[in-house]
Amino acid sequence: MRKRGLITLVAVGLASSVLPAATASAAGNPLTLAVFGDSPYGKSAYAPAGQTADTSQFQKTPAFIGTINSDPTVSDVIQVGDIHSGKEFCTEAYDASIASAWQTFAKPLVYTPGDNEWADCHKASSVTSPGQGGGFYDPASGSINYIGTNGVSTDPADCVSYRCGNPLDNLAKVRQDFFAQPGRTLGNGELNVVSQATAYDPSHPADAQYAENVMWAQNDIVFVTVNVPGGSNNDTDPWYKVPTATRAQTDERTGRTAADVRWLDAAFAEARAEHAKGVVISAQADMWDLDGKTKDHLANYEPIISEIASRTTEFNRPVLMLNGDSHLYRSDNPLSPTAPCTGETDPATGAGVCAHDPGDNAWNEHPYYNVPNFHRVVVHGSTTPLEWLKLTADPNANHPVTDTTYGPFSWQRMPQPQL
Template sequence: MFTVNLRFGRFLRSTVIGALLALPVLAPAETWRVALIGDTPYSAFERAELPKMLEAIADSGSELMIHVGDIKHGKDRCDDTLFADRRALFDASRIPFVFVPGDNEWSDCERLSNGGYAPLERLGALRRLFWAQPESLGRQRLPLQRQSAAYPEHARFRVGPVLFATLNIPGGNNNWGLLETPSREFSERNPQVLAWVRATFQVARQEKLAGVAFAMQANPGFKHFAQGFPHSGYRELLELLRMETQNFSGQVLVIHGDTHQSRVDHPLRDAAGKPLANFTRIETHGYPFMGWTQLLIRLDGPSLFHSEAHPWPPRERP
């Protein structure tokens, strides 16, 4: 078993090359800590502050960090030099760093202000730079299970009793496009996303895990979905999440960014409009409000998932 540090090595079990390691024996009140960030750095100030925040996160006892995408401002260029800067920044993390792609670094890169890049070319560059190996970024590496060579950004790993999966679901309606019919890229990627979600729930059921967590960039429009007006690019995902959540005995968490509103709630509803009690959404901080969220996983209470918001820079106590 790969060990990233003494505590992390004891409690984390990763999926590796097609099989999950056995669930460890857990103390009743054990707690796991995962740091969540997204939509940063967007400005020169955030770029200067982010290394300090990453150090504070490592000092907090978090055993893993997840960035849910948008690693630059939407108006900035998608150049290789910026990608390399972010790779070096994330690799400097003292704890394993898992990066999920956002629209600002690939699907929106055709904007003239972004350099007029072909979005798929930029996604290919990200895949080569960030997800070429079956492991996380960071000075300590976490083994990851990749969905395939074609979609290496879809990863899976396990933290205690929870199976995590990353999904390439960008903001801007999931790269559906401007027409009534979806773009070719969406039509090819979305079935892979849905298959990864189904497979993750299947593994969680087989292993009798307490929870499943998905990390992605887009806010998929839970409110509009509940009102019967789903966004075309997210409709199938939300229908699948609703069905799987209703048929899962544990708890389900979706972590996303995109709309830059730090919050925790239960926005997924059944067909009758009743909130699904075993479904939780955490949205990360986002520009211009910098910060991070600590996810705590506990087995000693009615709720598996807990969270603590940490604005940055830290507010001075009176």
């Protein structure tokens, strides 16, 4: 198989080295990728709540994968997180079922975890609102009521979700199922990516745990993924609704965020060293989505947004960010106070998705930056018809900023009406 996009990082300080000659033949040619996320969504069966299962999207997944496999122009696939909904329990069996389904991709698949498969697994409100099967704090007893097989329970042995929805345990399970071999992509075919698990900064050896953070280069474009879960970066919503976030939760967010920042810094260093024509960042979180909450709910994304803004400005070439999380397709630049925003209509309100923000501009959620060489696309997810984004990166192109083009990048939505 042809090797594509191998980056070699010098161990000391993550200094980037020259890309091998094997990638030179692809340089200058257009590259097409399929991008999707927040899929397949459904609902877990739970008898105490009278809740029946909905697996319709999961049943459509083989045909969905088939539409991507059948497109001869697609070289790689990116999944931007959330392999199930917030109404599905976090279980070993479900994670394994997705890992098995993804083995049928004919192309290499790069995946970054979403909040629903780990950070939010603890969430539940009551026996009639079991959420992801975790649990909820009982102020009267000072204990956690878990969602058990026959109703709420204080016995962890009764939990319906993996490890009672503990986020750290569920993230470890995601790594076991999807990142057991750091630097190896999912699906089929060969795409040479570098994982933070093997190319971490030696000054920060704990960064080796973030096997899900990868980078690679193809056709004069540098790609990088970072584990940034939606909601509040796994910190503003205390696990199990306890009064104050635990030390374990705070340490998780602090450690991962710092590792993400270092990994982004390494990716941009590589892009500068290789004179890349652009950078593509993939993460699950829509870090500008208020979701009906106050701006404080997004504050823990600030270190990552600040890093992206500063490195993008320094790079001075086009940077494209791909994320899911907020479900509605959107094309904008949330790092500019004047950039236009376009997107699909929110079926819940009948208004355009940009109207979610004051002044129709997500810049208002973090009004600190003015970075013109940045663009962001939110991929559609969670509802049928299932949809993927067809992204083309042409290093020789210089498209104007429109709702479907930016610099070397152009894209089109690919809804699958037959599904």
